[in-house]
Amino acid sequence: MYSLKLELKLNNQQRSFLNGCAGLSRFAYNFGLDLLTQSWNFPDIKQTDFQRLVSIEKVFTNHVKTKAEYYWMQKYPSAIYSSSFRNFKKTFQRWRQGLSGFPRIKSKKLGVQFALVLRTLGDSFTVLKKYGIYPVKGQKMLPTSNCQILYRGKRITIPGLGEFRLKRPIPYLCSSQRFTISRVADKWYVSLSLDIERISTISHESELVGIDLGVKCFATLSDGNTITAPLSLKKTKTTPVATTLATKATHWLKLSKLQWRNRNKVLGNRHQGIKTSNNAKKYYQKLARHHTYFKNIRQDFLQKTTTEISRKYYHIPIEDLNLSGMIANHKLSAAISNLGFYEFRRMLSYKQAVYGTKVEVVDRWYPSSKTCSVCGHVQSMPLSRRIYDCGSCGQILDRDLNAAINLTNVPLDKIRMANAEFTPVDKLPVVGLGGNRKQTSNCSIMRDLCKFCVAQ
């Protein structure tokens, strides 16, 4: 299964309609959260949380929606709030399992301000085609009749919402049941998952490569290749860059400017009857657009790099970076969070299934930069020393290259498989320790599943 995300080309009417839809989704989510937490104050209610959530949805459909003050909800398809409740159930379940924090109230303001950081709190909602066609009662549904057929071209029909124009065409005839519409800065996107399996038939050029990540050079590969991050990512905050867009952007990120804005903004207060100032709105829109611009550069860079690596190499051990520890170092934090190391690993991990690679995470306490890649001698290496000169065998090598080579020779007990994750939750239990390292890669299709390879 994989997904498409396309940008919508909207007129003003459609834009405000989608804003309304996102509003309904937010309203339903907050309604569920509010009623559930309130219900805990009544000891007489003996239902489980899941049963409570079911009855809350019933209350919403049968009582709240019919009230005159909520008449505006009738304009929007009901699939929006039912999927919003479904999302809330999932979030709530994740909290119960200890995988995430307690669900937070969704807010319009947060969505504008931190379009990048708190994207999930911003404007997004899901619609779906609910019913399929059953030719005979009690018999099976007609296949794919509960899916919306999408034709090639620059138009898309979204169930319940109507037809929209797209910035880029749909590449092929396909179908999908569920559509998620989301906003980042001032752009709206539709994303849909397609029920297609991608089977990797790529034969990799090289068997093994170790990757060392760093601030100075984004990635050093053990075969001597290096990958540098785009200049605009590194220099956004420190010095003006030659391109006009980036220079404009540095202006917006000046600390004094931000602090002045923060002091002088008039964000409004509904209870006191103060309206949001137009300058504040404009400022946050511009700031969101600015963050999105750099997010896009980073995303593009990471996508292309990880794809290239996954195409070329089969077995990829990478370091497990202690990112939260590194970000605590305030001199490095901006550079590290700008580069997106975690995103790099996440992308490499989920591309295992697409390109048939094997990504392994090396234990974070393994001394990859301190060890000599030739004789195994361990010596202390402060960050300022860029060259590794071995005190035992006299080997002289670039610091990062030495670390990358070490990553290819790590003992098995220091390795775990990288799991494809959808959210950055490091607390997830580690599944499966690294094994079968000596596997040959003569078979090009689905190596790990191929019976012949495993038997060898």
Ligand SMILES: [Zn+2]
């Ligand atoms: Zn040595």
